Amino acid sequence: MSDDNPREIGERIAAHRRARRLTQTALAVAAHVSYATVRSVERGARRPSDDVLEAIAGALGVDAAHLRTDYAGTERRVHQALPALSEAIVAYDLPMGPPTRPPRQLADEIATTTGWRLSAQYGRIANTIPNLLADAIRHVHTAPGADHHAAARMLASAARTADALAYKHGAHDLSARLIDLMRWAADRAADRLVQATSSYVRAETFLAVRAHAAGLVSLDRAVDAAPRPTGLREAATLGALHMRAAVMAGRAGNVDAADIHLSHARRLGDQVAREGAYLGTVFGPGSVRVHEVSVAVSLGPGHVDRALRAAHAWKPPIDLPAERSSGFYIELARAQEWAGRRTDAFASLKAARAVAPQHTREHPWAREVAKNLRRFHRSDAESLSHFARWVGAA
Numbered sequence: 001m002s003d004d005n006p007r008e009i010g011e012r013i014a015a016h017r018r019a020r021r022l023t024q025t026a027l028a029v030a031a032h033v034s035y036a037t038v039r040s041v042e043r044g045a046r047r048p049s050d051d052v053l054e055a056i057a058g059a060l061g062v063d064a065a066h067l068r069t070d071y072a073g074t075e076r077r078v079h080q081a082l083p084a085l086s087e088a089i090v091a092y093d094l095p096m097g098p099p100t101r102p103p104r105q106l107a108d109e110i111a112t113t114t115g116w117r118l119s120a121q122y123g124r125i126a127n128t129i130p131n132l133l134a135d136a137i138r139h140v141h142t143a144p145g146a147d148h149h150a151a152a153r154m155l156a157s158a159a160r161t162a163d164a165l166a167y168k169h170g171a172h173d174l175s176a177r178l179i180d181l182m183r184w185a186a187d188r189a190a191d192r193l194v195q196a197t198s199s200y201v202r203a204e205t206f207l208a209v210r211a212h213a214a215g216l217v218s219l220d221r222a223v224d225a226a227p228r229p230t231g232l233r234e235a236a237t238l239g240a241l242h243m244r245a246a247v248m249a250g251r252a253g254n255v256d257a258a259d260i261h262l263s264h265a266r267r268l269g270d271q272v273a274r275e276g277a278y279l280g281t282v283f284g285p286g287s288v289r290v291h292e293v294s295v296a297v298s299l300g301p302g303h304v305d306r307a308l309r310a311a312h313a314w315k316p317p318i319d320l321p322a323e324r325s326s327g328f329y330i331e332l333a334r335a336q337e338w339a340g341r342r343t344d345a346f347a348s349l350k351a352a353r354a355v356a357p358q359h360t361r362e363h364p365w366a367r368e369v370a371k372n373l374r375r376f377h378r379s380d381a382e383s384l385s386h387f388a389r390w391v392g393a394a
Contacts, residue, residue: 004070007044009053012067014042016060030059063121065357070390074123074358078169084130085162086174088137092181098142099135103151106135110154113161114280118321120356125165133158137181140188152189156182157280160201168362172208179205196226196237197279203244212252219245229268236278239268243283243291250298258295265291275319286320290328297331307335316355326356326363333369342373346384349373353387360391367393 017027024042028035033055040046041056048056050064050073057064064071099106109132116124136151136158143151159182167175179202186198199222206215222241229235246261265288275284289310296307311332316325329352336345349370352360360366371393374384388394 004068005044006041006047009048009068010042010044013038013056013060016062016067017042020060022060027056027059031055063123063358065123065361066121069353069357074126075169075361077123077126078165081126081130082166082169082171082174085133085166085178088130088134088162089159089177089181092137092184095141096138099138100131101135103139103143103147106132106139107154110136110158110161114157114277117161117164117280118277118282118323120321120323120326120359122165122168122358122362125161129158129162129165133162140185149189149191152185153191153194156185156189156194156198159185160197160280163201163204167204167208168359170362172205175208176205192225192227193233193237193279196222196241197281199225200237200240200244200281203248206248207251210251212248215248216245216252216254216257219248229271232272232276233278235268235271236276236283237281239265239272239288240278240281240283242268243288246291246295247298250295253299255299258299262288262292262295275317277321282321282324286317287324289314290316290320290324290331293328293331293335297334301338304335304338307332308339311335322356323359326352326359328352329355330360330363330366330369334365337369337372342376345369346373346387349387349391353390367391 017024022030024038025035028038031038033052037046037048037052038056041048041052048068050071053064053068053071054073057067063074065074101109109128113125113129113132136155139151140148140155159178163175163178163182166172166178179198182201183198186194189195199218203215203219206212206218219241223238223245226238226241227234229238242261242265246258246265249257249261269283269285269288272284275282275286292310293307296303296310299306311328316328329348333345333348333352336342336348349360349366352366370384370388370391374388374393385394
């Protein structure tokens with residue numbers, strides 16, 4: 001039986017509806033569909049069309065891929081948004097008039113898209129980010145002097161969300177241009193924490209081309225330039241840089257550097273104590289644990305025992321954002337597949353999809369592990385074949 005049969009789709013919709021404390025009637029009103037449609041969909045008597053699914057997902061505040069895992073509309077919307085993003089940033093250094101939104105609305109909408117980024121709701125981001133980014137650029141050029149730094153911080157945040165859309169979907173050239181915009185905005189914000197965050201995001205450009213040694217140099221410089229960890233935001237920002245530097249060192253095969261950066265990240269995670277989003281970057285003890293697994297996997301199959309020890313008897317806490325939790329399960333699946341624990345690897349891939357389906361579907365390691373499992377693993381063959389087709393590994 002497929003993971004996307006009508007009954008299971010209906011159960012997911014009902015679960016999200018109850019979590020939002022909505023009745024079926026209220027959901028129907030919010031989604032602009034009939035009560036009979038909502039009732040029949042939740043009972044599994046009807047498979048929702050793409051239009052109905054998107055309407056219900058919008059009313060529930062989730063990406064449609066969380067309700068139907070084989071939903072392809074998100075990819076379509078993302079790829080339609082990429083040219084619009086290119087157009088929005090082509091003249092970012094030129095004043096092109098005032099924004100269409102007032103500053104307060106602009107700030108609120110940018111904050112909302114940051115939440116969507118952390119929960120891997122790329123379809124929702126794609127619907128709004130091109131125009132939102134264009135307005136953020138216009139605001140930087142037109143904000144009064146007293147508001148200029150705040151406007152630049154808003155632009156850096158919007159550019160980061162746009163970059164997530166581009167980077168996760170393989171548009172690495174556009175991602176690099178968006179990161180350049182983020183760094184441009186960070187310099188104008190005159191805020192060392194925003195500048196440190198832009199260095200954290202810049203590491204993607206090194207990861208994309210596997211320039212790991214150069215990426216480690218860049219992150220080491222960012223660590224040296226970051227503010228000292230005198231408060232929570234400073235500690236979290238510096239800790240995130242150490243986490244990313246540890247992964248970069250792992251990819252470069254530099255075990256000593258990876259261990260040093262992980263040690264600093266653990267200490268700062270203990271200082272922060274609670275998981276949270278700081279300037280749009282999640283940091284805390286749970287994030288450090290995820291990166292311990294990531295570093296071990298980055299070091300390669302020879303360190304699989306280290307990865308499995310780091311993940312042993314641990315699950316991402318509920319306050320960890322969906323994208324990071326999904327990433328943990330994908331990294332763990334890779335280690336389990338290396339160790340010959342193929343049943344466990346498939347279970348981890350399914351856990352990743354349950355947490356953040358779109359992130360999992362776009363992750364190259366999820367495709368790689370699924371492809372290998374399909375080649376060698378024979379139990380649960382129908383479910384595995386369905387997953388492989390879904391992730392693009394068939």
